[in-house]
Structures are given as C-alpha cells and as structure tokens.
Amino acid sequence: MIGKFYGIGVGPGDKELLTIKATKILKEIDIIICPESVKGKGSIALNICSEYLKDDVEILPLTFPMTYDENVLKKKWKENSDIIYKKLKSGKDVAFLTLGDPSVYSTYMYLLPHLKEKDVLINTIPGITSFSSIANNLNIPLATSEETIGILPLRKDANKLENFLDNYDNVIIMKPSHASKKIAEVLIKKGYENNFVMVSKSGTDKEKVVTDINRLKNEKVPYLSTVIVKKNKI
C-alpha cells in the first residue's frame, strides 16, 4: 500500500509553536523531507522539530535551488516529486517540512501538482507564520476593526511598496533582505519611519528586533526577516 504524504508547517522558529496535530504526525512518520537551498547546508525546519521525531526516522534532504530561472526550478520540482513518490510507493509515510505555514510562499506548494497527478493522498498541516508570531510577541495587532492588511514579498524590487502603503492600513513585507535599503527610503519618503518593526529569526535565540530606520537602512538584513508597517501606530 502506498504511504501517506504530509506537508507540515513547523512555524517560525520556536519549537513550541508547532501544533499538536503536527507533532502527533511527526512522531509516527518514517521519512522526513527537508528542503535545502544548497546541498549539505542543513535545514532550519528540521532543527525546529527534531525532538518530535522517531528515533529511527529517515532524514532525506532535497535541494530546491534559490533561483528565479523557472526552467531550472520546474525540472527540480519534478525530480524531487519523483523521489518522494518512490518513497511513498515503498509503503513509507513521508512528511515534507515547511518553515512557517505551507500555504504562505512555500516551495512545498510547487511539488503538489506533481503529486496530485499521481495517486497520492495529500494532507497539509498549517503552521504559525512569521508575521503572526512577531505581532503576538510584541502584543500588537496586525489589524483591528475595519483595517486592511496587505502582504507583499519583496524578493526582487521595492517598487510595489509605495502603492501598498497608499492603499493598506497595515503592510507585511516578506523576504525584505535584498531590498531593505530601498524599503527604508520608501518608509522615510512616506512618513512612516516610526511605524515599522523588522524582526529577524523570530522565536529563535538569534532573534533581532529593529525599529530604528537607520539600522534598517544600513545593516545587513538576514534572509529570515519580516517587516510589519502599521500606518496608525506600531
């Protein structure tokens, strides 16, 4: 019989932010797939959930290169889905780990069309997002009452940000590391230099909270960072 396939959101970094459902599944699972950007680099997601795993669990790192070349990516997703399918066909249960939540900007979702084509039953388990963790840690709302929220990944450029700040009450900027200087400039231009917080590596012992616009402008920003802008106040 073919094994069961799970996508598991492990949250932003704190091992206690996994759900009861996620830990129950992890305790039973035979094979854990850890996405890596570079082969042998290791997996933050695996570190977060390591204490919930079976002693004899098989850890299978799969490389998902960080590139914008769609052809490279599509070939890799197909290859990786074939590897996963082969494991499932051997009767083993397989779980794919995702930092944060699988439905929010995860590599995992690119695998699903390939697995859906086959006879695989897919179960995806939600996780706490970085922005939810950050807001709760700071005891601030992402939004209240009639306020709107806009979520914007800024991997390539920061051009959309001005429009977002004009239109939304609260703006969440994902993956700000490459555009942090530009983000700081836009926040200053729009008069929101005191209305933001950036948190890097939320929920880990390397967590960094930045509310000084000069630090956002001048310091190197880690990849695992999120910026929250609240037009009313932070």
Next chain:
Amino acid sequence: MIGKFYGIGVGPGDKELLTIKATKILKEIDIIICPESVKGKGSIALNICSEYLKDDVEILPLTFPMTYDENVLKKKWKENSDIIYKKLKSGKDVAFLTLGDPSVYSTYMYLLPHLKEKDVLINTIPGITSFSSIANNLNIPLATSEETIGILPLRKDANKLENFLDNYDNVIIMKPSHASKKIAEVLIKKGYENNFVMVSKSGTDKEKVVTDINRLKNEKVPYLSTVIVKKNKI
C-alpha cells in the same frame, strides 16, 4: 504577587490546531476568560480547548457586545479590563481565549492598552488563522512567488472589494456573512466567479465548503466564514 496574563489563540476550530505552547499554558492556568457576544451564549473558543484545562479551572465569561458604537465598546473594554486586573491582583494566572490568532481582528487587542497602563506582564500566544487552515486543508497556496495577498474585513459594506480585486493577486475576505450577496455580485462582475472558495466553521464537524457562486449569492452565510479569492486559479 500579581498573576501572569496570557492571550491565547486557539485556532479556527480543530482542537489539534492549538500550539504546544498554548496547551502547556492552558494546563497551568487558574482562570480562563471567554469572550461572549451575548451573556450566557457560550464560547466556541472554550469548547475548542476544554480538554487542555485544569480540573479546577475557573471559567469567567465576559461579554463583549457586537456593536459598532465606539462609546459602548470602550466602556465595556475598560470594565472588563478592571475585572481581569482584579483577578490578577489576587495572584491568579489568567488567560484570555481568542478564536484564530490574537493579532488578526480580535477583541483581545482592545483590552491590552488598559492592561499595559497597569503593572501587568502580557504574553500573547499566536494561533492558526481561519484562512491558513482553509488553504492548507484544500492543499492550495494563499500565495506563491511574487504574488500579493490582501486581507479585507467586510463587516459593513463590500465597496472596497472591487479595488482589492483589481490590485491584488489573492484576496482574503474576513467576516463575509452580512455582505455575501454583494461579494457574489462583485465576483461575477469581475469574472472571478470560479476563482473563490468560502469555508464556514473550518475544522469543526459543521464545516461547509462553498465554491458555487449561486450558493454564495443565495444561502445564509454563518458568521464564522472566510472567503479566499485567487485570481490565477483556486
């Protein structure tokens, strides 16, 4: 010594979607505050987490009327925060329950300014949001790659929705129950009548999934519902 105060996100309805952190705190807590919209109506949030509570826990329902009258609300929040503060001063630990996530459109956040004024240490624990739960259950992404997400509460009117659909790749409509007919009309007008899903009472045995625009237009929509619109596809 003054007790500790917690805000706890209990997720959308499935008791296994609480985090490990939330259940650990709930097992130790002396007094649970359950928000009710009408006195004596009961609390969905309490039902979700009841099995994690101490046997001798004190359950304290507090009424937060569903009104848009700011004066009524402000008076009530102040009153309720005074009740909570009195309990904390007696040395008891108190937890306030929130459906979904405390940072996303919750009553809880209105209490915090009153408690922050006093010498209360506040710990807010994130929860899984309805929209994350829905997307993961359906194995669909809320967003991938460079896509944007807009989150819009439609308590009063649906006028903003057209603008949202023009500007964002994915739109999440919170609290659609009073505007469902209008939402259906806008989706048809914009050609997105096949690009939406509405889920009511997600994660409970009363869960309802609607993808037929005529049902959205004509059926009564429960209060605990969320609509996800994906312009690319659902």
